[in-house]
Amino acid sequence: MKKTENFKNSRNIPQLSINRVVAMILFSACLFAWPILLAAQDKTIHGRVTTERNDPVPGASVVLKGTNKGQVTNGNGEFVITATKGAVLVISSIGYANKEITVEDDTRINVQLSPAAKDVGExxxxxxxxxxxxxxxxxxxxxxxxxxxxxxxxxxxxxxxxxxxxxxxxxxxxxxxxxxxxxxxxxxxxxxxxxxxxxxxxxxxxxxxxxxxxxxxxxxxxxxxxxxxxxxxxxxxxxxxxxxxxxxxxxxxRIAFSTSYTSQYPTIGKLKPYDREGYLNYLKEAFYDKAYLAPDYTTPNPDFKIEDVADNSIRNGQGGLLPNNYDWFGEGTNTGTISETNLSISGGGDRVTYLVSGSLVDQKGFIVNDKFKRKSIRANIETRPLSWWKVGLLSSAAFINQDGAEPSFGSLQRMTPLIVPYDTAGKLIPFPMNTLEPNPFTTYHVDDYDRTNYFFANIYTDIDFPFLEGLNYRMNFGNNYRLSKHFFSSIYDAGQTGRAYKEFQDYYDYTFDNILTYSKKFGDHDITATLLYGAVGRKFNSTFSEARGFPRLTLSYNNLSQGTNQFAQSDAWEENLAYQMARVNYKFKDRYLLTAILRRDGFSGFAKNYKYGTFPVLALGWILSEENFMKGIPAIDYLKLRAGYGINGNQTSRYTSIARVTTNAAYVFGDGGTTAFGQQVSSLGNDNLKWERTKGLNIGVDFNAFNNRLTGTLDYYRNNTYDLLYSVAIPNVTGFGSITTNLGQIRNSGFETSLTYNIIDKKDFKWSATANFSTNKNQIITLTGMDANKDGKEDDLVSSSLFIGKSIKAIYDYQLDGIYQLNDPRIPGFPVGSVRIVDQNKDNDITQQSDRVFLGRQEPAYRVSLFQNFSYKAFTVSLFLNSVQGGRNGYLGNNNPSFFREDNSIRVNNLQGIDFWSPGNPTGKYPRNISGSRAKIEPSMYQDRSFVRLQDVSISYNLATSLLKKFKAQSINLYVSGKNLYTWTNWEGWDPEANDNDGNPMGLVIGGRPVLRGFTVGLNIVY
Missing domain, CATH: 2.170.130.10 (TonB-dependent receptor, plug domain)
Known part of the structure; x- marks a missing residue:
């Protein structure tokens, strides 16, 4: 569909004047160079910041109170600063309580920091x-x-x-x-x-x-x-x-350099295609009715020859088997690698701060030509023309190279080892199986140029108005720009006649925010009010030119005019948003908290009657540990209760509220006449399409206990979404199949907790652990609200797999009961070796209407992770375990690698380790049907995807201080690490957590992609 509709809906949203924005930016930028020199101080102070155990605190901030002048401690906790007598130094570091020191006559001072209540002051x-x-x-x-x-x-x-x-x-x-x-x-x-x-x-x-x-x-x-x-x-x-x-x-x-190298290997176990011997045995089992003698088909048939049942593609001219044992899978894969290098320089004076960085990443995946290269640069600069005025630039650019195309990974697994990809002259054989199954390397031997350049910049000004303390204005003008080029040519496309194309895409968006904040503390009251007015604009354009049928492709994609058939397409869209927000944060006596928010959004994609939506929020907090009645509980260092209730919106995709037009071949004038193109309405508009609304309640607890050794949070939430955006089927007599409208209600609820405990905290040895746990459940409350049967119960949308009272991903399917054995009584339409489906209504027939039941859901029951960190002197070891669990009938995925004997299934390879049923393997899990007719129904087979993964392990060593001084470095860190080292699971197939492009789990299927296990060696140096 060409998205060339009138953009009049977009114009209903106020758009920003680019000229005004540019003028503001230039005005702000011209002030970058305004320096104001500060007077020289009287004396030089040498100091050292340590912990209570006299360990150095590197990176601590030492600032003259009331000024922007300060220093950062080095790797040994040392600093040098100039100050006058009577000045106050504020020393701070993350994880420690701030400390103030008044400068006296001494020119050398030592400061000890005490641990802060963890996270509270963060x-x-x-x-x-x-x-x-x-x-x-x-x-x-x-x-x-x-x-x-x-x-x-x-x-x-x-x-x-x-x-x-x-x-x-x-x-x-x-x-x-x-x-x-x-x-x-x-x-x-x-x-x-x-x-x-x-x-x-x-x-x-x-x-x-x-x-x-x-x-x-x-x-x-x-x-x-x-x-x-x-x-x-x-x-x-x-x-x-x-x-x-x-x-x-x-x-x-500060100069920071890091480099690392990673080797990656697939976590696939036996999931590889058969070699020659394995494939021939697999083929033999596919013909067990010939390879073994009746009636039990377990005694080998001495007259059976595999050549008699093999496909012609693996036989020579004399009828014998080809001698090859080609490793298609091995030739199309390699060891994955990641090479990464980073360099950054940062620092600042009392008026200007800066960070400049660059990075190179070169990753090669397990499949040949699965490549990712990134060059990135960043420049973050901030200047203070005046003590109350900041102007800054946060910018980055990335240049992505994904040249080259993979061989078809699914075809690599399907190709039998008895055939080869190249002829004796070394030329690629396009169809080595003499079928429509192409050579997997036809997608590899191509000319593929795939580049994306991405640019990001946020130019901002930040003003603390000197005439009114606490009043701040900030302007952000953010830009995202993306330019993509994809050029491609292949002589094997378009029926071996050759195909080439060039595709250009560019995307741009801007965000313009005006933020006014006022903070004031008076007595026991502390208030911060924020006002926001902003706008977002987005634009996209693409052009696609293609040609097919080339006499030769010597110029690749650079001369499409040589193609016999030439095509061109273009696309474009635009959308705009405008918004206003008011927020008040109020605190009384440092213990009673209130947050109130009102947000108003406008979006061009909604119908003319509902362009804007308003969304309020109210949240409260109570720091109980500040109350007198809690002071007598020494185990509790910090305790806060909080609760919030509010309404969020959700927006539709662009153009869904208006009738859209497409252009297609519409008329033929006269017999043999030319085709004329015409326009037709392709979808219905809805002038009353409005925002989804989610009403959410969250109740939480934050706490620190046992001298801040234990910290944690607990949260319970419940969200109800109304006016769901959904495409509802309508009678075809209207000329359309559906219309987007608002209907129904769903509920989403869950519980979350995170706990961190410092198990051991000694001078030379530390051990901490963090555990995370979360549950989530969703439920469909209502859908259409219509009762077609007049029985007082709302109808489910069975064709869309949506059911009242069930989760969005509920599984409504057939219940299975093993596989039909040779002598089992069978329901008509189900041959030996097919899956036995439970006949729920006992009518000796299986139908969708009568025999499906709720089996469970695809969503998990809970997620849990455990991170542990051990440090002994200069050594640090970390372990990270991650898990997703289905509980009772949850986190189920379809995994049915069923076999049906036909021409295609006997000529293609398969994965090792699939436990197919046969008379000689009556306990096999997966069906093997050789009857010549498919089963009446071939149902899904669901398995639990629950797993526990040893996700990350690292061991690092920090060089001793004496060596750091020798190399004039703040720190030198050597490390080795591993990722995805082992996964405990009963799921059979590719990784239990991996999904295909449609979001479906990858079981024992041809074409699934492996998750990679990685081993890394790295070095970090800071000067």
């Missing part, structure tokens, strides 16, 4: 600002990135698996791939299901594979309505806030 990034963790009223969690830096992850998403309860991250099976990510399960049927990504305050619409993980300082996850509401309708599925690293005020230039 600053957490929230929407449009930051907050102390103790002041949060919503469900916000931070990812411990430092513990996973040494894992071989080229994608930020791969860092997130199992790290935060409620953050559900799958697994990627392609080089550089982004795993599927969700937060707290599904709250919609057909609405937007994507988690909102915010990079440095700006909505990020690119792939996570474009971001260099080494550039990231923090990742925070917003999970409930009271924390996500500031981002409105686009945050219905949760928010991930990514903040990049920056320089620090008065920091000496």
């Amino acid at each position: 600053i957490v990034v929230v929407g449009y600002g930051t907050q102390k963790k103790k002041d949060l009223t919503g469900a916000v969690a931070s990812v411990n990135l430092e513990s996973l830096r040494e894992a071989p992850n080229t994608n930020i998403g791969q860092f997130l698996q199992g790290t935060v309860p409620g953050l559900n991250v799958g697994i990627a099976t392609v080089a550089g791939g982004t795993p599927p990510i969700s937060i707290r399960g599904r709250v919609t049927l057909n609405g937007n299901q994507n988690v909102l990504m915010i990079l440095d305050g700006i909505q990020y619409t690119g792939s996570l594979s474009y971001i260099n993980p080494d550039d990231i300082a923090t990742i925070d996850v917003l999970k409930d309505a009271s924390s996500t509401a500031v981002y409105g309708a686009q945050a219905a599925n949760g928010v991930i806030l990514i903040t990049s690293r920056k320089g620090k005020i008065n920091q000496q230039p």
